[in-house]
Amino acid sequence: MNALEAPDMDILSTTIYVLLVFFSAIISVMGSLIFISFLTRRKIDVKEEIIYNRNIGLALVLASFIWTLGRMCLESIKPIMNSWYSNFASGFTVKTGFTFAFGVMGALLNALIIGIITVYVSLKVLMVINKDIDEWERIKQENIAIAIVISITVIVVGMFFESIVSYIVSLIFSYQY
Amino acid sequence: MKKQWVKVLEIVALFAMCCTWICLNSWFSRCTHDTSKGVKSRFLAPNGVYRSPLLDADAGKEDDDIPKENPITRTFKWADHAKINRETVFHIDTEDLKKEIRKFGTSHAVSHPLALKAKGFLVVGRKDYFENEQLRENMISMIDYRQIFQRNLSYFKKKLTAELMKSEGISQVGEVLYPFLCFIQHIRYEIPPRLYKGKFINAFFVPLVLLYEQYGDCDSKAILLADFLCSIPGFKEKTALVLIRGRSLSHAILAVKGIPRPGMTALHDMKKGYYLVMETTSPGWGPGFVSRRVTDALKDGFFHFVELN
Numbered sequence: 001m002n003a004l005e006a007p008d009m010d011i012l013s014t015t016i017y018v019l020l021v022f023f024s025a026i027i028s029v030m031g032s033l034i035f036i037s038f039l040t041r042r043k044i045d046v047k048e049e050i051i052y053n054r055n056i057g058l059a060l061v062l063a064s065f066i067w068t069l070g071r072m073c074l075e076s077i078k079p080i081m082n083s084w085y086s087n088f089a090s091g092f093t094v095k096t097g098f099t100f101a102f103g104v105m106g107a108l109l110n111a112l113i114i115g116i117i118t119v120y121v122s123l124k125v126l127m128v129i130n131k132d133i134d135e136w137e138r139i140k141q142e143n144i145a146i147a148i149v150i151s152i153t154v155i156v157v158g159m160f161f162e163s164i165v166s167y168i169v170s171l172i173f174s175y176q177y
Numbered sequence: 178m179k180k181q182w183v184k185v186l187e188i189v190a191l192f193a194m195c196c197t198w199i200c201l202n203s204w205f206s207r208c209t210h211d212t213s214k215g216v217k218s219r220f221l222a223p224n225g226v227y228r229s230p231l232l233d234a235d236a237g238k239e240d241d242d243i244p245k246e247n248p249i250t251r252t253f254k255w256a257d258h259a260k261i262n263r264e265t266v267f268h269i270d271t272e273d274l275k276k277e278i279r280k281f282g283t284s285h286a287v288s289h290p291l292a293l294k295a296k297g298f299l300v301v302g303r304k305d306y307f308e309n310e311q312l313r314e315n316m317i318s319m320i321d322y323r324q325i326f327q328r329n330l331s332y333f334k335k336k337l338t339a340e341l342m343k344s345e346g347i348s349q350v351g352e353v354l355y356p357f358l359c360f361i362q363h364i365r366y367e368i369p370p371r372l373y374k375g376k377f378i379n380a381f382f383v384p385l386v387l388l389y390e391q392y393g394d395c396d397s398k399a400i401l402l403a404d405f406l407c408s409i410p411g412f413k414e415k416t417a418l419v420l421i422r423g424r425s426l427s428h429a430i431l432a433v434k435g436i437p438r439p440g441m442t443a444l445h446d447m448k449k450g451y452y453l454v455m456e457t458t459s460p461g462w463g464p465g466f467v468s469r470r471v472t473d474a475l476k477d478g479f480f481h482f483v484e485l486n
Contacts, residue, residue: 079466082463082466
């Protein structure tokens, strides 16, 4: 039987994969909420605007942030799993286990940072182009048109940048071992 | 009145710009794709295109620079998946190498499908065209990977696979996938020449020549890995060569039948099941993991599946 076909390997790998997806979801949602409050300089209470005022514009922008950060985190899962299987095939020890755990943290942090930079750059470009418009104020006034433009810009710029993430994560793991 | 002239001038300028753009575009495409040479492809070679005088001039010189020593020794230094440095020494019989060089590649313009098959090529299509008011035909051929793979199996079974397994200290069939893939990934990546020892080889090294030259490209390395894997006693998994062409990518990977684990990339055949993909060109990719570009090309269906066994 191949080392990769052992039943305990199946359970472990699936658990790690599920955990990674779960952490990616948490990181993308939490990161987006924190980052959007930072960008609006806490002028807008995001939760209140979305839940009580039903501000669709703000919900769209937040959704685009979550999408972008989520994609970045998901992009780093494949290289992490690649490293996991290589480790397991070469014999798993406590030391390699710790190195792997640090690698995972580094990879997810890297995805979060790149995601935030991407979102920030795309928003900054839009704000430089439209100097005379205060986008956040307009979104607060439920201007959905501006929200659509912002969210699509963030998603498209994110699509360009997401390919970088997997390369960086592969680099992190290749330096580690 | 002036404003109207400005508008007309703007339209004329725009028209001129469009014309210039179209002209530049057609000139550029003419420069990059020489139409007189037909469709250039990494895998498909239109027959009759490569009638270089060099071919006939060098015909028969294929054995000249092969060393006289017997067997030829080739040493590979590489690191396995646990980052342990290893050294593998292969002993290739000179006569077998010469035979293999003779068997693959055309030294003159061959057009008959059977003659091409004997030289390791497979006719996959024909293209008719007019030249000097006469109807002519171009044969489109590709490398017969399956034939080359099967031809080399017995030699690998007899000698080379045992040498590789010995250098890695492997005794069980289940342990081979990772180390073998690592070994192939550590062979230097370089595209073979189109002409080798006076013969047209379409930038492909057969497994023995790859080991002799100690370098190869994606399809050459993939076939070498397939030969190594399938020549292990007890290894019964199906293998296939996946030729990717699309999304500005021209690449080849090996696919080995197996169950994909979470996170792995695999190809699914309705009758035969899952095939794990193997990247042979650069170290670091485990079985079932390929770069994002390759995954995208596979997802979009830009590939051709060549079953080897």
